[in-house]
Amino acid sequence: MTFATLRALEAILHDALDDIQAVYADARPTHATTTSPGPAYASPPPSPGAPPLDFPCLDAPCDPSSPSEQLTTHPTVAAAINRVLASTAHIAAIVQPPFLALCDAAMGYHLPSCLRLFEAAHVAEALRAGPLHVSVLAPRVGVPERTLAHVLRLLATHHYVREMSPDVFAVNRISSLVDTGQPFEELVADPTRKYAGDGGAVPAFVGLCADELYKSSAYLTEAVFPACPTTSILSSSDQGNIGQGTSSSSDPTRAPFNHAFGCAGVGYFAWLEGEGCAGKEVAKNPNRFRLERFGRFDWTSLPRGSTVVDVGGGIGSTTMVLATACADELGLRFVVQDRPPVVAMGEEAWKAKCPEMIEEGKVRFQVHDFFEAQPQPQAIPSSDAPAVFLLRVVLHDWPDAFAQRILLRLREAAGPTTKLLIAEWVLPLACVDDTAVEGAQGVVGEAEGPLLANLGRASANVYWMDLTMQVTFNGQERTLKEIISLAASAGWKVVRVTHAPGSLFGYVVAEPVAVPLPAQRRARAGSGSAFFDSVPSATGSGAARSGADREMERGVMERASSRCGTPTFGSRVVLPSAAETKARFGVDARRGRNVPLPQMLKPAPTLVRKKKPSPLSVLPPSPNVHRSVASPRPSQQQQSSPVARRMSQAPPFLRSAAAPAPAPPPSPLSPLSRSTSTLRHVPSSPGLKARQHPPNLSSPPSPTLPSPTPPPQTQRRRTLRHMPSSPVLKQPMQHMATLNDQSSPPSPVPSRIPALVRRASHAQLILPQTELRKRSGSIIHPAMVRAAAGSGLGLRGSGGGSLDFGRARRRQGGDGDGEWSADDDNASLGLGLSRRASPVPMPPGGSVLAAAARIE
Numbered sequence: 001m002t003f004a005t006l007r008a009l010e011a012i013l014h015d016a017l018d019d020i021q022a023v024y025a026d027a028r029p030t031h032a033t034t035t036s037p038g039p040a041y042a043s044p045p046p047s048p049g050a051p052p053l054d055f056p057c058l059d060a061p062c063d064p065s066s067p068s069e070q071l072t073t074h075p076t077v078a079a080a081i082n083r084v085l086a087s088t089a090h091i092a093a094i095v096q097p098p099f100l101a102l103c104d105a106a107m108g109y110h111l112p113s114c115l116r117l118f119e120a121a122h123v124a125e126a127l128r129a130g131p132l133h134v135s136v137l138a139p140r141v142g143v144p145e146r147t148l149a150h151v152l153r154l155l156a157t158h159h160y161v162r163e164m165s166p167d168v169f170a171v172n173r174i175s176s177l178v179d180t181g182q183p184f185e186e187l188v189a190d191p192t193r194k195y196a197g198d199g200g201a202v203p204a205f206v207g208l209c210a211d212e213l214y215k216s217s218a219y220l221t222e223a224v225f226p227a228c229p230t231t232s233i234l235s236s237s238d239q240g241n242i243g244q245g246t247s248s249s250s251d252p253t254r255a256p257f258n259h260a261f262g263c264a265g266v267g268y269f270a271w272l273e274g275e276g277c278a279g280k281e282v283a284k285n286p287n288r289f290r291l292e293r294f295g296r297f298d299w300t301s302l303p304r305g306s307t308v309v310d311v312g313g314g315i316g317s318t319t320m321v322l323a324t325a326c327a328d329e330l331g332l333r334f335v336v337q338d339r340p341p342v343v344a345m346g347e348e349a350w351k352a353k354c355p356e357m358i359e360e361g362k363v364r365f366q367v368h369d370f371f372e373a374q375p376q377p378q379a380i381p382s383s384d385a386p387a388v389f390l391l392r393v394v395l396h397d398w399p400d401a402f403a404q405r406i407l408l409r410l411r412e413a414a415g416p417t418t419k420l421l422i423a424e425w426v427l428p429l430a431c432v433d434d435t436a437v438e439g440a441q442g443v444v445g446e447a448e449g450p451l452l453a454n455l456g457r458a459s460a461n462v463y464w465m466d467l468t469m470q471v472t473f474n475g476q477e478r479t480l481k482e483i484i485s486l487a488a489s490a491g492w493k494v495v496r497v498t499h500a501p502g503s504l505f506g507y508v509v510a511e512p513v514a515v516p517l518p519a520q521r522r523a524r525a526g527s528g529s530a531f532f533d534s535v536p537s538a539t540g541s542g543a544a545r546s547g548a549d550r551e552m553e554r555g556v557m558e559r560a561s562s563r564c565g566t567p568t569f570g571s572r573v574v575l576p577s578a579a580e581t582k583a584r585f586g587v588d589a590r591r592g593r594n595v596p597l598p599q600m601l602k603p604a605p606t607l608v609r610k611k612k613p614s615p616l617s618v619l620p621p622s623p624n625v626h627r628s629v630a631s632p633r634p635s636q637q638q639q640s641s642p643v644a645r646r647m648s649q650a651p652p653f654l655r656s657a658a659a660p661a662p663a664p665p666p667s668p669l670s671p672l673s674r675s676t677s678t679l680r681h682v683p684s685s686p687g688l689k690a691r692q693h694p695p696n697l698s699s700p701p702s703p704t705l706p707s708p709t710p711p712p713q714t715q716r717r718r719t720l721r722h723m724p725s726s727p728v729l730k731q732p733m734q735h736m737a738t739l740n741d742q743s744s745p746p747s748p749v750p751s752r753i754p755a756l757v758r759r760a761s762h763a764q765l766i767l768p769q770t771e772l773r774k775r776s777g778s779i780i781h782p783a784m785v786r787a788a789a790g791s792g793l794g795l796r797g798s799g800g801g802s803l804d805f806g807r808a809r810r811r812q813g814g815d816g817d818g819e820w821s822a823d824d825d826n827a828s829l830g831l832g833l834s835r836r837a838s839p840v841p842m843p844p845g846g847s848v849l850a851a852a853a854r855i856e
């Protein structure tokens, strides 16, 4: 069976490479675009009649604007890249001797360590002009020659740099991203300016990850077992400190980070701001450089929404996008809430970049602590309760109890039709997720075997993020089931999840329902909320909580919250101007409508699949019901939807948001069919059939060669493909009770809030199925997106989603680019959810509590 699995994986790999090459073979640049980040490696300008594009070269610095790099965002390419990653990592895991696999894992810490030195010494900048011998490079960057040579060689061995000849190193497609673009000498003279420019985002990201996050991660075990003699490095008095108060795994000021940096009780943000360090004044803060580095993060995820209160909205970067896209068109108003220093920063940034929206009252800032009761509805520019509460990458910063508190505060202020939009990464399971949400294709594990259901290595980024949240804040990314349970615990019913094709960054839409009694009791005990206090406190278990407990909890929230405008992961801290935002949306600034974007490449065809017998046919058919639930692969006709056709005409970064357009039947002489024939490989078989090596792939196919007719579609190895979904699959979510039923397979993820699981039974997810999952979301900046052309590093995966804005529905990719398409399936505002009366059982007088009591 193992050989069968290996062969199946190999076939997936082959198939994926064929897919990629076929897209590149057919794409020809039609006009020149900007090129050349560096003189030594500038790409030649594309010209009509140019040979088929080659895939970006690993050995040259990344040229994000090159057609070749941009084509990596083509949906077919991005999906195939995922399969390449997943299959190769899987093959390696199977064949590598187990001890060596463990060595890789156990000594992998050297990679971030070396990467950090590479970044801190400005090696990428020093190598910008071209390769250097280490004897020349070492004194320039101030690292001992032997150390540098060995560090670079380790990086070269992992393909992050290149050793061109003995001890001569060069940056490549990957490490060139760590180049800020600033002059090397200036960085050496003033390293504190390193992250200031546009090119600072990636180096800042590398610096942050390889410094405090990497060190924090090393203390995961110490944080879990703070008092264990075999793991603890703490003195007994330190142990007392660390263990004091709330349980160490749920206290954001007692995370692994606190163990690593010896600052128990000080939240990460407070520490960045100088708390617990020698000098608290800004000038003396020894962590000032870290703060600067942190603040360079940015995201390109552009959620769309209806009337929005952007809770914990930072400086309003997301609101900028939303307001630009729909403040005029749909008459929406926005409120950005955050803590005082952040609000001050936001107001300043908006006044500089977009004063008119503030002056016209379309957008306003509001100081608000999300652990406190929301301001009265009349304080919000609407006589009603807000239409939408947006929580974008906020909950993942907080342990469950704190996240629940935030949600309860929003529930408290919600009207019957208020929607909650949680924008977060959704962690898929590594196995087929048959318990969380049926039909949640795209954000739960679903890939066909033998690939891991979550596409394994191809989805690694979201798991990196998860552990990052854990070790830094005792927070976490959450599985869909965990998000549903958390929301339900605070009186929110998840009704829909949307996400960009291939993205694990989900937009989880929830509606208010009754607040479960246990949550009310907990909230009542600490919140002082009139809403929650309306049940006699004597009946609640929380009544037993002491004032001291509440004080301590309050203190933790205070210490853990950002106070000086330091954003957390995923936040956008660079406010784009309205003009920039419009440009990214393709919106005509004068008319507020989208205008055609220049077509850079010929439309890529839908690939005509080669027929290959399924190597998986030797595997037993999966009895998994989930598989049968997955929608069938859409027919050609389905794929020929107007959206798909339009998307096929759009530039690649736009096209990635939609399914690839179908192609007419290939001519035997078409480049596609030629490439297909060129790439044909001997189908693998369990019998270890000798296979031919494919011809030299680098040479363009000869136009004179006759091409075989592509084999019929029906013979395609469908079992190996991710199933593209039907346009919209509306399936009532299974009752959680049913999911937990004896007849159902046990959930691989135990409910975090077992008592509340029943509440999730109200949830109904309406999930647009997507063709393929790309890599997971990640910390990104526009520069990173450009650099990675939208799919490398999972950058594009961080964004996107599709939310409906009434009749005009905007589909977008992770880069925030999209198109408007008529969509009458929802004629009203509100994230694809109508303004019609909520099905929430709201008793007269709006007493959610009473309704909760009934249900309870």
Ligand SMILES: C[S@@+](CC[C@H](N)C(=O)[O-])C[C@H]1O[C@@H](n2cnc3c(N)ncnc32)[C@H](O)[C@@H]1O
Binding pocket: 311, 312, 313, 314, 315, 317, 318, 337, 338, 339, 342, 368, 369, 370, 371, 391, 392, 393, 394, 397, 557, 560, 561, 562, 563, 565, 566, 567, 568, 569, 570, 571, 572, 573
């Ligand atoms: C990860 S950032 C997200 C920012 C924004 N939603 C975005 O998507 O860019 C988390 C935000 O929560 C804010 N925050 C932290 N504690 C807070 C609190 N207690 N009340 C309100 N905002 C808070 C931080 O200042 C920060 O702006």
